[in-house]
Amino acid sequence: MKGFLEYIPGDSILHRLDPRTKLLMPLILCLACFAADSILLLFVILLFDVALGYLGGIGKQTLRTLSKLARIMLFLFVLQILFIQRGETLIPLIAGLRITDEGLRTAALVALRLIAATMPLATLLSLTKLDELADSLVVRCHVPYKYAYGVTAAIRFIPEFSRQMSEIIEAQTARGVEFDTKNPFRRIAMVIPLCVPLLISSVRKIDGTAMAAELRGFNLRGRHNIRCTSRFGLSDGVGILVCLALAVAGVLL
């Protein structure tokens, strides 16, 4: 199974979009989410996010991402309800706390906004070859190569770190540590000490990669020698227009 933000090969219409479009669309959708003050519109954007996943042939993976984000946002949702005590009381709770209509609405808005804003980037990056994205940024957007490579390398390392963490957990499990606990707090307490070996191995890997890149002419790369075949097409225009329409709706509603 592919890790989070890992490229999933395919030949869908979204795979064929210009890499810049796949960076621009999530950005516009993100702005739309933060401009929107309507729960209905945020639901529409969320549905659009899911539709993007299915259009890219990664529907199941998109739903899994949605489910994971929803679990994280549930925590935020509860916190918002408890902290926002303005408005009419809907349900009284213990110790003078209450669930209010305003608290419920704000909590729903925050949770939906964050899910709808982050999902498109995860979906579209999974459909983008990061090397093509870097090349496109350098050739078409005139971004210096070292910055373009830095951004894409950072994205590429996310699934790599996740894999390394799994390996460390597996190694610890093999030594008798029981990570298979249902208690999330206990699990977090067990995982935190593993961050040190993860950090060490990650820094070592990044160092090795930088060294390898330097030995293959990293600093000689630039617009003059990078090949980039991607160009904006009709589907890029349609995708950006739909996102812009949602952004305008977000500002108006």
Added chain:
Amino acid sequence: MISINQLSFQYEGGVKPALVDITLEIPDGDFIGIIGRSGAGKSTLTYALNGIVPHYHKGDFYGSVTVDGMDTVETTPERLAELVGSVLQDTDAQMITSTVIDELQYGLISYGIDDIDGRVDEALAALGIADLREREINSLSGGQRQKVAIASILALKPKIFILDEPTSELDPASSRMVFELLRTLNQTGVTVIVVEQKIMQLCEFCDRLIVLDGGAVAFDGGVREVLTHSEELEAIGVHVPRIVTLAKTIGSDKLPLNLDEAEAMLREVLA
């Protein structure tokens, strides 16, 4: 021609020197094996040849290293890499792109080489991994990654080829295939320098062995010549092949460097 003159190096923050007073001459077209226990300075010595030391890893650098007349302190690693191709020890870290094809094209594009597709196909075929061409790096096994790492440098056709434990994740047949490939390259005039723990393969394929201990050169010479010091080698953590120990035990005049030579030696003794 590589010329190392009284080279000493200590990493920034290091507690002891990684290299101590090394003086070596490596003529063009040599096939050299570097061996020594962990921490002996093998990788650092290769870094000194490709400019990683002192340009990337800073520290106290004394002496000089020249590669084809270029002083490695005054020449950037990028420029040195046009001459010196390096396969690093950690092949996972060496993967700087997402797919096999991009990995092989990376250096060729950087250096503005024209026949990119031809070079890529040639390197993939030489390593027997043409079928991996479109594969993603993350989907490859350790051994496949190691072959991709070698192919990505091979495609650059360097004049000097340095490989740091290039067969650590390969099965015996693939290891042999890599060494056969290095021998073929060497026969075309490429200088090959291999850091390896598998002494048997170094003995079979290399012309010269350099044994490092504590950052200094403990032994340097032809393979047979170095192997005559088997007791000293064992004392510094380098295990000589058993066929060599056997030959010395039975008092054979000539040390065998591969199984065929060992068989011939035993037949001669038994006859």
